[in-house]
Amino acid sequence: MTCLESRLLVAHYYPYCPQPDLTLGIGSHMDPGVLTVVLQDQVGGLQVKHGEEWVEVKPIHGAIVVNIGDLLQMMSNDEYKSVEHRVLANPFREPRISIGVFFNPSKRGDADYFGPVPELLTNGKVAHYRDFTMAEFMGRLFTRELGSLVFPEIQMPVGISVIFLMMSNDEYKSVEHRVLATPSPEPRISITVFFNPRKRGGTDYPFQGVSEGFT
Numbered sequence: 268m269t270c271l272e273s274r275l276l277v278a279h280y281y282p283y284c285p286q287p288d289l290t291l292g293i294g295s296h297m298d299p300g301v302l303t304v305v306l307q308d309q310v311g312g313l314q315v316k317h318g319e320e321w322v323e324v325k326p327i328h329g330a331i332v333v334n335i336g337d338l339l340q341m342m343s344n345d346e347y348k349s350v351e352h353r354v355l356a357n358p359f360r361e362p363r364i365s366i367g368v369f370f371n372p373s374k375r376g377d378a379d380y381f382g383p384v385p386e387l388l389t390n391g392k393v394a395h396y397r398d399f400t401m402a403e404f405m406g407r408l409f410t411r412e413l414g415s416l417v418f419p420e421i422q423m424p425v426g427i428s429v430i431f432l433m434m435s436n437d438e439y440k441s442v443e444h445r446v447l448a449t450p451s452p453e454p455r456i457s458i459t460v461f462f463n464p465r466k467r468g469g470t471d472y473p474f475q476g477v478s479e480g481f482t
């Protein structure tokens with residue numbers, strides 16, 4: 268896969284902070300690219316968010332930390348999740364040093380599209396993201412909220428219908444949902460595509476589990 272050719276090395280220096288409770292070394296964020304490889308020294312302070320908890324990434328001599336970024340989350344169609352992380356302010360009397368290498372695609376032309384890789388969209392799997400160019404991606408990078416995906420709005424909600432629920436024998440759940448009345452002065456517009464079986468004859472029983480579901 269050609270999406271790691273561009274590499275950016277960033278060295279961080281976190282000086283001793285006398286009041287570490289009042290600030291952070293690096294605020295909560297998700298790396299935008301494909302992968303980040305981080306080498307940290309023995310001081311510590313890197314944390315990843317796991318559920319609602321911040322978990323320390325303890326320094327292990329010789330070990331590297333590999334972060335999944337937004338692009339890999341989108342290319343993997345959510346098989347891998349971009350990890351929210353931060354660095355605490357350094358309360359120790361020695362500086363903390365870390366080195367991050369950010370891996371990104373180098374193809375940045377108007378015809379170079381990124382998105383869920385087609386190989387992952389077999390067996391009826393639906394793309395959670397639409398394709399986008401790197402120009403579009405970079406354009407939104409600095410306007411996103413920290414700790415959120417670069418393309419939150421590109422994420423397409425996929426509703427699982429009752430028929431699909433029965434065909435999957437409850438592997439997938441039909442999702443109850445609603446739309447609030449819009450409080451903003453501008454109208455809200457959304458477009459929904461409903462996918463359904465075409466065969467509707469009295470003898471068409473191609474849907475495994477459907478008959479069971481109706482009994």
Ligand SMILES: O=C(O)CCC(=O)C(=O)O
Pocket residue numbers: 277279293298305307313352353354365366367
């Ligand atoms: O200093 C670290 O351990 C992590 C730095 C980081 O998260 C980043 O550069 O994106």
Ligand SMILES: [Fe+2]
Pocket residue numbers: 296297298303352
């Ligand atoms: Fe980071």
